[in-house]
Each structure stands twice: as C-alpha cells, then as structure tokens.
Amino acid sequence: MIGYALTYALGCFGIALACNLWRVLRGPTIADRILALDTMVINMIALIVLYGIRQGGPLNFEAALLFAMTGFVSTVAYAKFLLRGNIIE
Amino acid sequence: MEPAFEIVVTALLVIAGTFGLIGSFGLLRLTDAMQRLHAPTKATTVGVGAALIASVIDLYLYRSELTWQELLVAVFLFITAPITALFLAKIHLHQTVPRDLLPPTGTGRDWATFDQTANGPTPELPKD
Numbered sequence: 001m002i003g004y005a006l007t008y009a010l011g012c013f014g015i016a017l018a019c020n021l022w023r024v025l026r027g028p029t030i031a032d033r034i035l036a037l038d039t040m041v042i043n044m045i046a047l048i049v050l051y052g053i054r055q056g057g058p059l060n061f062e063a064a065l066l067f068a069m070t071g072f073v074s075t076v077a078y079a080k081f082l083l084r085g086n087i088i089e
Numbered sequence: 090m091e092p093a094f095e096i097v098v099t100a101l102l103v104i105a106g107t108f109g110l111i112g113s114f115g116l117l118r119l120t121d122a123m124q125r126l127h128a129p130t131k132a133t134t135v136g137v138g139a140a141l142i143a144s145v146i147d148l149y150l151y152r153s154e155l156t157w158q159e160l161l162v163a164v165f166l167f168i169t170a171p172i173t174a175l176f177l178a179k180i181h182l183h184q185t186v187p188r189d190l191l192p193p194t195g196t197g198r199d200w201a202t203f204d205q206t207a208n209g210p211t212p213e214l215p216k217d
Contacts, residue, residue, distance in 0.1 A: 001095055002147070005102035009140065012106030016113030016132065023116050023125075031180045032122055038173055039116055039129040042137055045162065046109055049140045050102075053147050061158045068162055072169040079176035083183055083202045 002053075010050050016043050034078055041071030094150050101143035109136035122181055126174055133170045138163050 020043065023036035045064045052060045080087050112132025119125045141159045149155050183202045191200055198204055 001099050002102070005099040005106075009102045009106030009109075012110040013136075016109045019113040019117040029122050029181070029184065031177045031184070032125060034180070035126060035129065035177055036116060039113060039132060042129070042133050042166065043109060043113065045166070046105065046132075046137045046140045049137070049144050049159070049162075050105075053102075053144050056151060061156075061162070064159075064162045065165065068165050068169070072165075072173065075173050076176060079173075079180055082180050083176070 006050060006054055010047065010054075013043050013046050013050065017047075030082065034075060038071060038075045041067055041075075045071075091150065094146060098143050098146050098150065101139045101146070105136050105139035105143065108132060108139070112136060122185075123178070126177055126181075130170060130174065133166055137166055 017040060020036045020040045024033050024040070027033040027036060045067050048060050048064045048067065052064075077087050109132045112129045115128025115131070116125050119128055141163045145156065145159050179202065188203065194200055
C-alpha cells in the first residue's frame with residue numbers, strides 16, 4: 001500500500017517540477033522566476049526524501065539539508081542583489 | 090499496530106503529493122504576482138512536512154530506528170520560507186510601486202532599498 005502511495009507522491013512532485021519549470025521559462029517578472037526556482041528546490045527536497053523512503057535504506061538526509069540551505073542562500077542572495085545591486089555591503 | 094502505521098504513512102504520502110502538486114499548480118495558474126507568492130507556501134509546509142514525517146515513521150516501521158534528523162529539514166524550511174516570501178514581496182514593491190507613491194519612513198532615513206549607506210549616514214568629521 002505504501003508503494004502505491006509512494007508512486008503517486010513521486011508522480012505528483014514530478015508534475016509539480018514541470019509546472020515550476022514552465023513558470024521559470026514564462027514568468028513575466030523576475031520575482032516569479034526566483035519564486036519558481038525556490039519552489040523547484042523545495043520539490044527536489046521532497047523528491048529526495050521520497051526516494052529515501054523507496055530505497056528503504058538510510059535516508060539521504062544530508063542531501064536534503066544541503067539542498068535546503070543552498071536553495072535558501074541562493075534565493076536570498078539573488079533577491080538582495082536585485083534590491084540593493086550588491087549582495088554583501 | 091503495524092497496519093495502523095502503514096495507513097498513517099500512506100495517508101501522509103498522499104497528502105504530501107497532493108499538496109505539492111496543488112502548490113506548483115497554483116504557481117502556474119494564478120494570475121497576479123502576489124497571488125503566485127501565496128501558492129507554493131502550501132507545498133513548503135504541508136507537502137514537504139508530510140513527506141518528512143512519513144519518512145520518519147517509515148524508517149521506524151521497517152528498520153526500527155527512530156531518527157529525528159529529518160525534522161531538522163522541516164524546521165529549517167519552516168524558518169526560511171517566510172524570509173524568502175518577504176524578500177520576494179520586497180522585490181515586487183521595489184519594481185512595481187513608483188518611488189513617489191511610497192509613504193515617508195518617519196525615521197529621517199530613506200526606505201531600505203533606496204538608502205544609500207548601509208550603516209546609517211556617515212558622521213560629520215569634527216571641524217577644528
């Protein structure tokens with residue numbers, strides 16, 4: 001039963017990644033693209049976690065945490081650059 | 090006890106997938122930039138949170154080891170998601186609202202995105 005639910009969740013997050021990619025390509029404003037990239041990172045974290053459940057082994061916890069941190073830092077850095085024209089003042 | 094855990098894990102996985110899809114579909118379908126800011130927060134909190142809790146329960150169920158490290162990822166995401174949303178809203182304000190329409194700050198300094206100095210006005214050198 002868990003296998004079916006895992007397949008469903010993996011498929012959902014895959015479609016979600018495709019939606020985000022469309023928004024990255026089409027996004028009318030730059031904030032939309034940043035938001036879509038941030039959501040892509042979050043969906044990738046979910047995919048890594050679900051893959052860990054499917055493997056049944058030790059969870060790829062470090063990979064998920066690294067994705068979360070780099071995604072957040074890159075989003076804030078880009079936003080800071082757009083707001084101030086400089087990242088570290 | 091095992092079937093109950095299995096049902097819980099299945100329900101959490103279905104919730105995670107559904108909310109992740111809803112969040113990204115909302116990001117795709119909503120019309121306004123600030124409306125689009127609203128949708129992916131569901132994917133962040135409920136989607137990834139349910140997947141991480143399902144992972145914790147699943148590891149406890151099949152390998153009988155209780156790990157709490159996964160919750161760190163959820164905590165980190167819960168902390169950082171509002172900061173990201175705040176920055177994106179600031180970008181939207183910065184790029185769409187003209188500077189004349191911004192209300193006065195009331196502090197003697199300009200708005201943070203337009204202020205010229207990072208650490209306040211440069212102090213006057215004493216003249217002697």
